[in-house]
Amino acid sequence: MDYLEIVGGRKLSGEVTISGAKNASLPIIAATILSDREVILTNLPNVVDIRTLLKLLSMLGGTVKHDNTVAIIDNSSINSTKAVYEIVSQMRASILVLGPLLTRFGECEVSLPGGCAIGQRPIDLHLKALEAMGAKMEIKGGYVRAEAPNGLHGAKIVFDKITVGGTENIVMAAAMAHGTTEIINAAREPEVVQLCEMIADAGIKIDGIATDRITIVGSAGKTLSFKKPIEIIPDRIEAGTYLCAGAITGSKITLDKVNQEHIQATIDKLESMGCSFTINNEKITIHPAKKLAPVNIVTAEYPGFPTDMQAQFMAVAAIADGESLIEERLFENRFMHVSELNRLGTDIWLKGNTAAIHSTDELNAATVMATDLRASSALVLAALVANGTSKVKRIYHLDRGYDNLEGKLSALGADIVRKSE
Ligand code: UD1
Numbered sequence: 243m244d245y246l247e248i249v250g251g252r253k254l255s256g257e258v259t260i261s262g263a264k265n266a267s268l269p270i271i272a273a274t275i276l277s278d279r280e281v282i283l284t285n286l287p288n289v290v291d292i293r294t295l296l297k298l299l300s301m302l303g304g305t306v307k308h309d310n311t312v313a314i315i316d317n318s319s320i321n322s323t324k325a326v327y328e329i330v331s332q333m334r335a336s337i338l339v340l341g342p343l344l345t346r347f348g349e350c351e352v353s354l355p356g357g358c359a360i361g362q363r364p365i366d367l368h369l370k371a372l373e374a375m376g377a378k379m380e381i382k383g384g385y386v387r388a389e390a391p392n393g394l395h396g397a398k399i400v401f402d403k404i405t406v407g408g409t410e411n412i413v414m415a416a417a418m419a420h421g422t423t424e425i426i427n428a429a430r431e432p433e434v435v436q437l438c439e440m441i442a443d444a445g446i447k448i449d450g451i452a453t454d455r456i457t458i459v460g461s462a463g464k465t466l467s468f469k470k471p472i473e474i475i476p477d478r479i480e481a482g483t484y485l486c487a488g489a490i491t492g493s494k495i496t497l498d499k500v501n502q503e504h505i506q507a508t509i510d511k512l513e514s515m516g517c518s519f520t521i522n523n524e525k526i527t528i529h530p531a532k533k534l535a536p537v538n539i540v541t542a543e544y545p546g547f548p549t550d551m552q553a554q555f556m557a558v559a560a561i562a563d564g565e566s567l568i569e570e571r572l573f574e575n576r577f578m579h580v581s582e583l584n585r586l587g588t589d590i591w592l593k594g595n596t597a598a599i600h601s602t603d604e605l606n607a608a609t610v611m612a613t614d615l616r617a618s619s620a621l622v623l624a625a626l627v628a629n630g631t632s633k634v635k636r637i638y639h640l641d642r643g644y645d646n647l648e649g650k651l652s653a654l655g656a657d658i659v660r661k662s663e
Contacts, residue, residue, distance in 0.1 A: 246637055254487060254656060282312070282314050287480075287643075324351040324385075340372070351385045368412070375416070398424045409434050414441070428456045446459065446466065554619055556579065557588070578614060579617035582612075611634075626651075626656055
């Protein structure tokens, strides 16, 4: 199994190019099911999750040509509507095929994703919304079987909780439904916005894009013709992670291909810790703090502070001058990285959904295990400043969502290599 070996204490410098957003690519790949013509996607990140979802499309009968950052997808040949457990269990986001398969084919079977390291993560809101649109649902043998032989119809959907994946599934389902769907309490994440724009560019009337109230007038069963090519937006979480790498190592580094607006919450928090920034179109340079100040963070839906940046900030806060507090409001079990960070010498205490991060003078190298995607990058960040040589194991989590993390960090001057055991 692969692991990363990191010698701490190196300063970073130079420029890193940010890849396309994994979380924007996944719903966009799922949305290609709404079309029976060729779709071209560019700027895809070269990560395992993308390959997993493309594999699922191939298993459904779609034709997929994929080369690192570009995929050419033709879903005219889909001849199965069953998303099997073997794929869905590898990646929860496979549930995103539920809405498009059901709305285009009138039936589908998608394995239930089950729990995951960061919490229970149910899909009840996706299912309730599709039922309101006329789907008949049955859960049997670990699968959701959904039917809508005459197609889905528009409905007023009020999400009890803001859900990114739920909003995306319903936007896709509504695009080919009969009549108008109104989504209230919709997610406004940039990834949801790009999905809506892609569908609107295909001629579907969508009002309220980027707001919490989205209205979609469906095509009444007609497949969509997407504009080509569709370029995936930059990954705001990857960008935020590299900003944290600059902050924790006290280094000036520049990120290329970022959307500053999408990372404003991350910039604000790093500024409050004493870092400063120069922004020039798609480039952003972090100037490190002389001494990092502590920070208080509460995770929230966009445009609030992203839960996907919580673990990385915990690593940075660990070497700040004073006590920081991080409250996790979105997922009930997203502190798995705490005990591993503490093995590197951080002083973090948990009470309920809040972590108190006490200041430590120095971190010391250790062998640690990644528990989930973003937790893994927090361990890498801490290892970059720990004295000695650390090993970060179980990096298959990292490979799901970070495009060439060790290559990009070593180009910036970090001492990091991938090894196998
Ligand atoms: C997406 C992101 C993930 C990010 C999360 C929150 C992708 C592929 N993943 O995940 O990186 O951390 O948004 O920003 O884009 N919930 C329910 N019932 C449901 C659906 C969700 O209770 O049917 C709950 C979840 O358990 C969680 C909260 O709602 O507590 C938000 O989850 P959601 O926004 O749906 O996250 P994902 O789309 O799974």
